[in-house]
Amino acid sequence: MATGNATVCGVIGNPVGHSLSPLMHNEIARALGLDYIYVPCPVEENAVGDAIRGAYALGFTGLNVTVPHKQRVIPFLAETDGAVRCIGACNTLVRLPEVGAQGDMRRASSGQEDNKSIGYKGYNTDVEGLFRAMSGQDMKIFGRDCLLIGAGGAARAAAYLLVREGAASVTVLNRSLDRAEALTEDMRKMAAEMNRADCGLKLQALLPDRWNQLPGDSYLAIQCTSVGMYPHVDEAPIEDAKFYQKISQAVDIVYTPSQTRFMKYAEAAGSRVCGGLDMLIFQGVAALELWNPGVKVPQEVVERIRAIMEERLHE
Ligand code: ATR
Numbered sequence: 001m002a003t004g005n006a007t008v009c010g011v012i013g014n015p016v017g018h019s020l021s022p023l024m025h026n027e028i029a030r031a032l033g034l035d036y037i038y039v040p041c042p043v044e045e046n047a048v049g050d051a052i053r054g055a056y057a058l059g060f061t062g063l064n065v066t067v068p069h070k071q072r073v074i075p076f077l078a079e080t081d082g083a084v085r086c087i088g089a090c091n092t093l094v095r096l097p098e099v100g101a102q103g104d105m106r107r108a109s110s111g112q113e114d115n116k117s118i119g120y121k122g123y124n125t126d127v128e129g130l131f132r133a134m135s136g137q138d139m140k141i142f143g144r145d146c147l148l149i150g151a152g153g154a155a156r157a158a159a160y161l162l163v164r165e166g167a168a169s170v171t172v173l174n175r176s177l178d179r180a181e182a183l184t185e186d187m188r189k190m191a192a193e194m195n196r197a198d199c200g201l202k203l204q205a206l207l208p209d210r211w212n213q214l215p216g217d218s219y220l221a222i223q224c225t226s227v228g229m230y231p232h233v234d235e236a237p238i239e240d241a242k243f244y245q246k247i248s249q250a251v252d253i254v255y256t257p258s259q260t261r262f263m264k265y266a267e268a269a270g271s272r273v274c275g276g277l278d279m280l281i282f283q284g285v286a287a288l289e290l291w292n293p294g295v296k297v298p299q300e301v302v303e304r305i306r307a308i309m310e311e312r313l314h315e
Pocket of ligand 1: 153176224227
């Protein structure tokens with residue numbers, strides 16, 4: 001139960017009514033007995049700066065940011081994490097400590113704030129969420145030949161993780177080849193930014209229907225398109241069952257349904273699979289841990305939260 005001293009956080013987006021984050025964060029707070037509360041905050045496209053300034057003035061410790069504001073928030077932040085700069089999207093804001101009379105906080109609270117000095121640092125916990133979800137299934141990236149299916153916003157966080165964790169090669173499969181090529185080019189820049197430019201990462205872009213040009217038979221595949229998402233549950237980005245024989249581990253970031261057609265194909269071909277609900281849960285857990293220093297959400301609480309969220313998704 002939150003007291004008058006509670007750590008207050010929330011989610012901004014438009015809409016936010018469907019968001020599972022308030023349920024997840026408040027359940028974790030209850031399970032761990034944290035003095036912490038998380039609220040949904042619908043914010044119009046033209047009010048993002050006002051919302052961040054308002055949250056700062058109201059003493060919010062942090063905010064999650066969801067569609068369509070993940071890029072839009074960036075100019076309003078005092079600082080950004082390297083991952084945010086590489087990916088170009090931010091899903092978590094963390095209030096910076098007060099920095100004194102000459103610092104940003106003072107300007108922010110004296111009414112002279114500009115867009116760059118609002119007092120939050122931006123992170124991208126989608127990366128950490130994907131990393132923890134995959135680690136939980138014993139899926140390792142280092143030295144692996146990987147397939148990244150999709151080249152939109154969600155794929156960028158996965159792309160960053162694949163570069164960071166030392167994939168040997170990444171083939172981006174996307175319906176629009178130009179977007180796949182643009183993402184491989186950006187991954188080269190990410191590698192340079194992370195001082196990994198000389199680590200030998202091989203990158204290529206490919207149309208999905210050219211999958212039979214792939215030479216390997218044991219890829220780690222991460223599905224980052226919206227294909228297969230409810231209500232289009234009978235769709236997969238590649239329908240040929242033979243494609244899935246080339247995969248040994250498969251991740252889908254879609255979580256509605258919890259078992260996508262992509263995952264079913266991959267499982268039928270003998271792959272280990274990881275669904276999007278774990279990524280969703282762990283991006284939230286990572287944010288909660290940033291906002292509540294010293295808190296580490298134990299695995300049994302994660303399991304309980306997953307059961308609650310699955311139940312909600314099936315309602
Ligand atoms: P998000 O931020 O959720 O990733 P996005 O940036 O619009 O959203 O990207 C959506 C991704 O899903 C893209 O890779 C898109 O392919 P295109 O780049 O060719 O548009 C892919 N996608 C969406 N609908 C698709 C469909 N019906 N078939 C194949 N790919 C699809």
